[in-house]
Amino acid sequence: VYSLYCMYNFCQSESLGQGSFTRIFKGSKIDIRDGERHVTDVLLKELDANHKNCWESFFEAASLMSQISHKHLLLVYGINVMVQEFIKCGALDLFLKREGSVSVSWKLDVAKQLASALNFLEEKNITHGNICAKNLLLAREGDASQGSSPFIKLSDPGINLAMLGRDVLLDRIPWVAPEVLEAPERLELECDKWSFGATLWELFNGGQAPLQGLDLERKLQFYETYKQLPSSEWTELADLISQCMNYQPAFRPSCRSIIRQLNSLITSDYVILHAAEPLPD
Numbered sequence: 001v002y003s004l005y006c007m008y009n010f011c012q013s014e015s016l017g018q019g020s021f022t023r024i025f026k027g028s029k030i031d032i033r034d035g036e037r038h039v040t041d042v043l044l045k046e047l048d049a050n051h052k053n054c055w056e057s058f059f060e061a062a063s064l065m066s067q068i069s070h071k072h073l074l075l076v077y078g079i080n081v082m083v084q085e086f087i088k089c090g091a092l093d094l095f096l097k098r099e100g101s102v103s104v105s106w107k108l109d110v111a112k113q114l115a116s117a118l119n120f121l122e123e124k125n126i127t128h129g130n131i132c133a134k135n136l137l138l139a140r141e142g143d144a145s146q147g148s149s150p151f152i153k154l155s156d157p158g159i160n161l162a163m164l165g166r167d168v169l170l171d172r173i174p175w176v177a178p179e180v181l182e183a184p185e186r187l188e189l190e191c192d193k194w195s196f197g198a199t200l201w202e203l204f205n206g207g208q209a210p211l212q213g214l215d216l217e218r219k220l221q222f223y224e225t226y227k228q229l230p231s232s233e234w235t236e237l238a239d240l241i242s243q244c245m246n247y248q249p250a251f252r253p254s255c256r257s258i259i260r261q262l263n264s265l266i267t268s269d270y271v272i273l274h275a276a277e278p279l280p281d
């Protein structure tokens with residue numbers, strides 16, 4: 001395998017000028033092979049903003065060049081780099097593990113933001129297919145004492161579920177909805193509701209992965225015997241999670257119902273009793 005792990009980093013400062021539609025930068029490609037770092041100088045060619053409309057031909061040319069090789073032809077290392085906005089605090093699961101205790105209202109705020117992102121996707125009839133705390137990025141940590149609240153962004157779903165091998169799907173239990181295991185090519189909106197339930201569970205369990213440590217056989221049995229995740233002592237929350245994780249897709253709540261139930265959770269006295277930050281005196 002040529003390069004197991006390849007990270008591009010390029011410094012905007014080393015702009016080498018302009019092509020006709022492109023800007024070019026000097027960068028370095030870092031490969032780690034047999035535990036050694038190999039740094040290769042690269043040139044990064046970026047389609048400039050006002051020519052985004054011809055990116056197909058830009059990529060076509062690049063992919064053509066990357067498929068052939070000749071000593072007098074330029075080597076194109078790759079074009080499959082997704083460039084995302086860098087989100088300040090990274091993935092939510094790691095944040096929750098690092099942070100330990102965040103307040104119940106902080107968690108409900110994050111849950112509501114995810115629910116509104118799902119509501120938006122539902123209105124567009126778009127199924128995400130990979131809702132989990134790992135794919136929630138924390139743009140703003142939020143600080144109760146400063147009165148600022150957290151702000152999350154849902155990451156891309158990654159490779160389509162239908163393209164993944166069965167073991168990968170099994171390993172995604174309990175985030176992947178049971179019906180998806182049998183027909184991963186027929187993704188319906190309801191499967192995001194199931195994953196929302198599993199993500200709520202992560203959110204209220206310090207970011208730990210549900211069913212962690214179970215092997216694939218036991219994970220499959222969990223579905224085959226219609227099991228539910230260990231429920232929270234907060235019964236209204238446990239109810240919402242089990243409604244979302246209903247084995248009958250049609251019985252799962254709509255996004256509007258999820259948002260309504262989250263709003264009533266926010267007003268419940270459980271929040272006051274379990275505020276992680278000291279109560280205002």
Ligand SMILES: N#Cc1ccc(Nc2nc(N)cc(-n3cnc(CCO)c3)n2)cc1
Pocket residue numbers: 084085086087088089090091134135136137155
């Ligand atoms: N310490 C630290 C730290 C790490 C990362 C970021 N920022 C950032 N920005 C993004 N656009 C995507 C991600 N990201 C993280 N894990 C995944 C894979 C699962 O989705 C994606 N992280 C900020 C701080």
